[in-house]
Amino acid sequence: MKELDHVALRDPLISTENGDDKLEDVSKCFGCREPLANYTHFSPYRGFNLHEKCAEIPFKLNHVCHRKHPLILQFNSERLSCKICQVTRRRGFVYGCSSCKFVIHIECLSPSPIIKDEGHQHPFSLLLRQVPFICDACGTEGNHVAYTCGTCNIIVHKNCISLPHIIKSKWHDHRLLHKYFHHIEDFRVLYCIICHDEVNTEHGSYYCSKCNFIFHVKCVMKDEALYEIVENEDDESPNESASSITKVLQRNDAGEATVIEHFKHSHHLMLSDGVGEYDNKCCDGCLLPIVASFYYCTQCDFFLHKDCVELPKVKHVWHHRCGPPLILTSNEVFLCVKCDCFSNAFAYKCEECEDYTCLRCIIALTPGVARTCLGHKHPLLFFFEYRGRCVACGDDNIKGLFRCKDCDFSLHHKCYSLPIISQHKSEEHLLSLAYNDDNSYSESHFCDVCEERRDPKLSFYHCATCDTSAHVNCVLGEHPFIKLGSIVEVQEDTHEHPLTVVKKIYYYPNCSGCGKPCLDLALECTGCNFIVHARCPSDSED
Template identity: 60%
Template sequence: MEEFNNYGHQHSLLLMLNQEQLINYGTGVADCSRCGEKVSAPCFCCAEHCGFYLHKVCAEAPLELNHPFHSHHPLLLLQEPPSSYTACVCNFCGNTCEKFIYHCSCELDFHIKCALFTFNIAENNLKELEHVALQHPLISTENGDEKLKDAAKCFGCWEPLAKYTHFSSDCEFNLHEKCAKLPFKLNHVCHRKHPLVLQFNREGLSCKVCQETRQRNLGIVYGCSPCNFFIHIKCVSPLPIIEDKSHQHPFSLILRQAPFICDACGTEGNHAAYACCTCNIMVHKKCISLPRIIKSRWHRHRVSHTYFLHKEHFERLDCIMCHNEVNTEYGSYYCADCNVILHVNCATRDPFLFYVVSPENEDEKPLDIHLSSITNVIERNDAGEATIIEHFKHNHYVTLSDNIREYGDKFCDGCMLLISDSFYYCSECGFFLHKACAELPKMKPIWHHGCQLANLALTSDNIFRCELCDFLSNGLAYKCRVCGGHVCLRCQALPPDALSCPGHEHPLLFYYDFDGQCCACGVHKMRAFSCKDCDYSVEPLCMLLPTRVSHKCDEHLLALTYHDINDYSKHHYCDICERERDPKRWFYHCTTCDTSAHVKCVLGEYPFIKTGSIYKEGDHLHPLTFVKKIKHYPACTKCGEPCEELALECAEAECNYLVHWKCMNPYGSEYGYLKGTDF
C-alpha cells in the first residue's frame, strides 16, 4: 500500500492494488464516493478509516474530457447535476445521475463511470478496463429467467447478451466483446457521402435502416452529424434474408439510396428495403412481422392485414382512428363485415390499443355478449315491444312507460341520470330504469378499459368508483372479471367514433392524439372529440355531462347550456358560488328563473349516488340509507360535525345513528370531473 495525495479529501489516501489488500485493510461492502458503485481494487481508501473510497479511475478522472463519441464540445465533470434539472438521466445507461457527472451544454449527461468506460472503448484502451473483468463463461438469457432477460442487454447495440461474451456486471456494464472492438469509422453503402463515426445519439433521430427510435436515446450509434444520418449498431450489417411465419415467402434485403413506399404500411422507407419477389412487394424490416389478425379497441370485430384492397368494397376510406383517408393501394387493417379500415401504423402504434390474435385462435368465435340483462318478458304490445319484464337488478315486475311529464324528476337506477326517455318503473317501490339501460347485455367489451381480453359483466354492486369518470355511484356498472375495475353506465356508452354534440353543428370525431383545449371546460387535454371542419373540441368527460340536473338553487331543472347568449352584462357570475363565470364555457342554466351556475358547482361531489337507496356495507346493526341536506344539519355520530352534505342515516326510526359519508367512505374524497381526470 502506498500513500497518495487526498484528491480533495481531508485525510491521506492509500492505494489498494488488488482485492486481497482491500480485504486485509478491513473493507467490507463500501461504495465509491464519486461513482456511487461498489468499490473494488484498484482503489483509494482513507488512511484514517473514515469510510472514504475512490476507484482509481474515478480519482484520476479529468475535469474536462474530450470524448471521441462527442466531438462537438468537451464534457465537464460536475459534482452534481445542473440546478435547472428536475431529473438527470445518463445518456449511455439510462439510469439517474445524482452526483459526479460529465455534462455537456447540448443536454448530454453521463455517470463518471459511463463516460470513462465509453472513452476507453472509443480509444481501444481495454487494458484500462481491468477492474471490469472480462467474463468468459457464456451467459444465456434463454433459460426463462425474466430478470436476466431484462438486465442482460448490450449497452452498445442494445441486443440481448445471450451466447455472447460480455463485460462483468460488477460495475453494471454489459457489452458484447464484438461491440467493444467496433471500428471507430466505417464506410456504408447507404451513405456514400461521408464515413460514419461512432457517437452518442444525442438528437434521438431514428435509424435510417430500421426506422425505429431508441427510447431515451441510450447507447451509441454510427452516424454522420452533418447529414443527420444515423444507424443503430445492429443495423450496420442487416440480415440478407428474413423469414417470418406471417408471410409464406422469404424476404431479401435491398440496400438502396432512393426512398420507397412500404407496401405493408404505406409509409416511406429510405435505405433498407426487404422484397418478396414472388409477391412483388417491398417492405420495411419491421413490417415483415406485422401480425395478420389483431383485435383493436377501436372496433368490435377482429381486423385483418392486407396488402391492397379494391376501393369499391368500401363506403368510406377514412381510418377510424386518425380519420384521414387510407390509400388502399398499400397495406391496411380492415374488417370485411363492417367495411371498416385502419392505417397500419394507427392500428399498431400503441400496445394498449390492440392485441395480436394468435394463429391457433384465429377461427375462435368471440364470447357471447348478446345475453340480455332482462331475465324474463311477461307481456308484449302489438309491436312486439316488451311492456312488462323481470330484470336481474330488481325483485318485482317493472312496466314500460314514456310518461316523462309525471316521472321526469325521478332518477334511473342504472345510469343515475334523470328519466329522459322510455323507461321501466316498479309500481310497488321507487325503482326506475331507462329502457336503454334495461336492455344492455350482461357481458360487454369496453374499448377504453385496460385489460386486454376482458369482457366486463353487468353488476349491481352496492357502491363503486368508475375508472373513467372517477365518480362514485350506486347504480349499475360493468365490472371487469380480471382486475375488478368498474365502468358506470354513462361511461360504457362512450363510443370511439363520431358523436353528435348539442353545442356544435358538426359531428365530433375522437382523436387519441389530440393536444389542445377543451371548449367545454377550458382545460388542456390529451384526448378529445374534435371537429374536422372547425376548431371545436370537447374532452370525453365533458361529453358525458348530464343534460338535465336538479339543484337546491332553483326549483326547476337546470339544463346544460353550451354558450351564454346574454350580452347585457360584461360580467357573468355563478349563482351558487357567486364567482365569475366564463361565458364561453359550458354551464347549467334555468331559462325560467335565469339561474346560471358552474358545472362543478351544480354537480357537487356525489351527483350519481341516489338518496334513499340502501348502503349494505359498514358495521352498523341496522340498514343505512343515503340522505342529503337534512334539516337543521344534525351532528355526525362519528366526528360530531354537522352533516351538511351526503350522509348515511339509520333506517330504524328509534335509532338516531347518522354519519357523514366522508367518515364512512372507503373510496377517498377526490372525484372525477371536479379534479380534472384525463381520459
C-alpha cells in the same frame, strides 16, 4: 470518437465463466444491448461493458444503404431511428453519418436476404433502395431497406412482415383483423377511430368486420399495453360474447329486441321511444335524463337507455392501464376515477386496482364516429392527446378533448357528459344546457339560483320560457349522479345489511365509521341505527 476506438483495443478482457465479482452489477453489453453472459468475455471501462465481439468491431465502414460517406461507430446522442428497422434506442452503439442524420444498429448492418413468416404464404425478399417507399402493410413511409413479395406485389418494412393478423385492442370491443387492401364501400367511414385522420385503403390497416370501423396500424399498435395478439383465430374471446342482455323475449319487424331480460334487473324490460312521457325520469345506468330510446320496467321504477343496455358485462378500455377487463357492476356507491363524481348508478370496476369508472365516462370515452352536441352545429370528435381549453368550464391545458374540426370548439369529457336537460326546485320548467350566452345585456349575466355573477362565455342552464339562467353547479348540486333512496350492497365487514342512500339536511348523526357528523351524503340502515359517510372506507366497524 477516437477514444471509443482505442478503448476497444487496449482494455483487458475479463472471463464470465468463473463468476467474477465484477459481474454482479453487469447485465447487458453496452454495444449491442444483449446479455453479457451469452458470450465468453467482456471489457469494463468507465462504465462500458462490452462483449469481446463488440470490442473488436471496426471503427469505420462503408455500407450499401449510404454510399455518400463512410459510417462511423458512435453513440446515438441525437436519438435517431435506425434506417433499417425504424427502432430508436436510448443506449448502445450505432454506425452513423452525422452530417446526413443517418444511423444503423450494429445488428442491422446485414439484413437477411429472405424472410419467411407464418402470417404470409410466400417468403419476402430483401430489396435495398435509396428512394422512399410506402409500406403496403402499415401505410407509412420507409427508406433504404424493404422486403417484397413478388407473388402478391407488395413491399413492406422488415418489422411489418411479422404484423399479427388478429389482435384484441382496448380501443374496441371486437377483434381487429389486418388486411393489406380494402374496398372503400366496405366501411361506413374511412377515418381512423383513434386519430380521426383518413385511412388509405390501398395500404394495410386493421379493421373490425362487425362494426366496419378501420384503424391505422401505427395508431392501434403504438402502445403495447393496449393490445394483445390473438394466436388462434378459432378461440372465441369471452369479452365479445358477454352481453348484458341475458335473453331476448320479443323482437319487432326491424329486428330490434323489444322485450328483454337484463342481468342487472329481476323483471322484464320493454323498449320504448316515448321520451316525452318521462321528462322527470333518468336512466338507472348512467343517471342522465331519458332523452333517447330506452327500456323500462312495467313493475317498478327502473329505466335504462338503449345504449346502456347494450354495454357488455366485461369491457377493455384504452384509458385504464390494468391488464384484466373491467366488470360491469351496480348497487354500490363509488367515486369515478375519470370525473371524480360520486354515483350509485352502473359502473365498470377493475378487480385488480378496484377503481370504478361511471357509465357516463365509459360511453363518452369510447372511440367511435363523430358525436352530436346540443348547442353546437358541427359534430365533435375525441382527440385523446390534444391539450387545450374547455369552452364549457373554462379549464385550460386539459389533455383529451372533444373537438370540432370546423371551428374552435372544445369540450372536456366531463362537460360533454353533463345532462342536456335538468330540473331545479326553484324552476317549474325543465332547464336546458347552453354553451354561450349571446345576450349582451350585462344584467342578464347573473345566476337566478345563487344570485351571483356568472361568466357568459361558460356553460349554464337556461329556461327559454321564463328567461332564467343559472350556474351548472347550482342546478346540479354537489352529488348530481346519486339516486337518493336506492338500496346498495356493502361488504360484510362494513355492515351485515344493505344500506339506503340518504342525504342528511336537518339532523346530523355521527358516522359509525369515523365518528364525525354526517352532514351530507351517507349510507344508512334504519333498522340497526347504523350510518356511515359515503366517503368512509369500507372497513368501518358497526
